[in-house]
Amino acid sequence: MLMEEALEYLARPLRRVAIPDVPIPTPAVLEQFVLPNEEKAGFNTFVSVGCAACHNGPYVGGGMFQKAGLVNPWPDTTDVGREAVTHQPADRMVFKVPSLRNVERTGPYFHDGKVASLDSALTTMAHAQLGKQLTPEQIQQITAWLKTLTGDIPAAYITPPTGS
Numbered sequence: 001m002l003m004e005e006a007l008e009y010l011a012r013p014l015r016r017v018a019i020p021d022v023p024i025p026t027p028a029v030l031e032q033f034v035l036p037n038e039e040k041a042g043f044n045t046f047v048s049v050g051c052a053a054c055h056n057g058p059y060v061g062g063g064m065f066q067k068a069g070l071v072n073p074w075p076d077t078t079d080v081g082r083e084a085v086t087h088q089p090a091d092r093m094v095f096k097v098p099s100l101r102n103v104e105r106t107g108p109y110f111h112d113g114k115v116a117s118l119d120s121a122l123t124t125m126a127h128a129q130l131g132k133q134l135t136p137e138q139i140q141q142i143t144a145w146l147k148t149l150t151g152d153i154p155a156a157y158i159t160p161p162t163g164s
């Protein structure tokens with residue numbers, strides 16, 4: 001998944017300049033250079049606590065619908081999610097799992113924009129979706145990793161239509 005992509009990307013130019021007799025660095029060696037420690041710890045925590053079960057793939061999310069409040073009830077059920085569209089009780093509180101690319105900049109969070117800070121969004125997610133409580137250190141590490149997903153939005157994506 002993501003880490004492998006990063007490694008592949010990093011290994012490509014290295015492979016090009018690799019000269020005979022000089023071994024190509026293994027992923028284990030490369031990994032030490034890909035992300036500073038806090039970000040790497042954050043990525044590992046993100047995977048080990050279970051976030052990547054839903055937020056995965058190239059967009060770190062965006063690939064499925066899931067119930068908001070899978071383990072512990074969602075704080076606000078005014079908006080019933082997909083059930084409003086499909087009229088299926090099984091779709092109650094089901095929402096699209098958002099991509100976490102650029103998440104640092106996409107607040108306020110969740111379908112109703114009720115959570116202002118990324119820290120609280122992570123706390124809510126861990127509790128509601130996984131029944132877990134993150135330590136302040138885990139929140140800090142995951143946040144550091146999520147910030148590595150911040151990038152420029154391609155110009156074509158945000159250029160206003162010309163109206164022709």
Ligand code: HEC
Pocket residue numbers: 046049050051052053054055065066067068070095096097098100103106107108109110111112121122125126129130142
């Ligand atoms: C069972 C699936 C599932 C798991 C596990 C899960 N999430 Fe989510 N996540 C969702 C869904 C669904 C939403 C959208 C909820 C909404 O819109 O109200 C969401 C929303 C978010 C958001 C808000 C993004 C935005 O732009 O509004 C963040 C941040 C987030 N998740 C991070 C995490 C982290 C960190 C973990 C692990 C602690 C995690 N998620 C675990 C399904 C999941």
